[in-house]
Amino acid sequence: MQVLIVHCHPEPSSFNAALTQIAVETLEGLGHQVEVADLYAEGFDPVEGPGHFETRRDDERFAPLDEQRHAVESASLPADVQREITRLERSDLVILQFPLWWHAQPAMLKGWFDRVFVYGGLYSGRMRYDRGRLRGKRVLCSVTTGSPAPAFSRDGRGGDIAALMWPIHYSLYYVGLEVLPPQLNYGIQGGGLSYQSETTFRDQLEADKARWASRLKSLDDDTPIAFAGWDDWDEDGVLKPEHPARWRP
């Protein structure tokens, strides 16, 4: 199996980096090929804009989707975007490793979605959801949060983690990926926000690492998150009445 780990954290000695390292060692130990896209280390530019397109479809007015499609059709995609697409295309499993910042992925990773999931290439009006370009491949988000688990429960102060992950998961499903349940690491302290003793915290980090390594060895047992698909929607893109609302946050 070919695995792509999209790693997003500015600090090489962070807990996120440790989790990525564990994934590399564990998966390679299982005989898989692992590639890491270290967005910060590679200096990925997450800001979609006119400067990325050498040969514009319209030099006067920048319409992101028009230029993305034009770049695909004229084989003139930005080099970094083409590199990420190539990495995705040769992968069977994609792991996104990132900290939850402001109830979502950091800007660096959000921009990876904005720029790499190009219109006309990774999706189109017909090539979306269960007819998506990357169907058949699986994706897994490995996330760290600052607040502890209770804050992210259904009635938690930090927000229901299922609701916070939903826009990210749905975007991944949009390009056809099978989304595995996320690996959640709660209460990864930062900014001196201490929720427990230092010793307890160290033990927790080790337990989180072991839990991650263990899960990576049994990914085949995972069942992807169920989303509705084309057969479930009417011509207006609304779920047919008889269909159970499986995919809601």
Add this chain to the structure above:
Amino acid sequence: MQVLIVHCHPEPSSFNAALTQIAVETLEGLGHQVEVADLYAEGFDPVEGPGHFETRRDDERFAPLDEQRHAVESASLPADVQREITRLERSDLVILQFPLWWHAQPAMLKGWFDRVFVYGGLYSGRMRYDRGRLRGKRVLCSVTTGSPAPAFSRDGRGGDIAALMWPIHYSLYYVGLEVLPPQLNYGIQGGGLSYQSETTFRDQLEADKARWASRLKSLDDDTPIAFAGWDDWDEDGVLKPEHPARWRP
């Protein structure tokens, strides 16, 4: 009233730009002071990282929240971050104008959250939610989407718009802002994804502009979105049983 419009779109002639222009003209016409933070035009850097901090608390290991708090305490915040905080502090109303990209705000605007909402400055463990630093101020998201309205209904193919906006709205509430219902502009075509005739589309854009100008004249009638607050949570940060779950997506 002092108004700050945080404008996020790469194209100066975009429909988003037209909506921002209408907001400036309408609000100034009402006698308000309006300032526009044009993130793309100002070249805002949305990527939080070590390079932004001149005097580090820890030169070896970059912990974002630790460095943010240290920068606040040592009055050494990055110039662009300090500028945005100053803009926020002198405002009574903040308007975020942006297109919905991949079920969230564009990376440029997401990074504005990541970098400007600094720990130790705009929030802390005690200074959050209804005890947030910016309480008393209001915020309104004016959003454009590519797909038409039905796709963003509760059972829509594009995802329930309330669920997609929730992480953004909750982040704004986290720093104490009163979040007004979003101004939603659906079906703003891009990438040749045409959902209706060109004439009908032009009429819709004009109707959207008029609807925006009209709403801006009656903002005092708006009721902020209701979120739970400190009195509603137990010591674990979970909603007390007797409390109605008002804030869920």
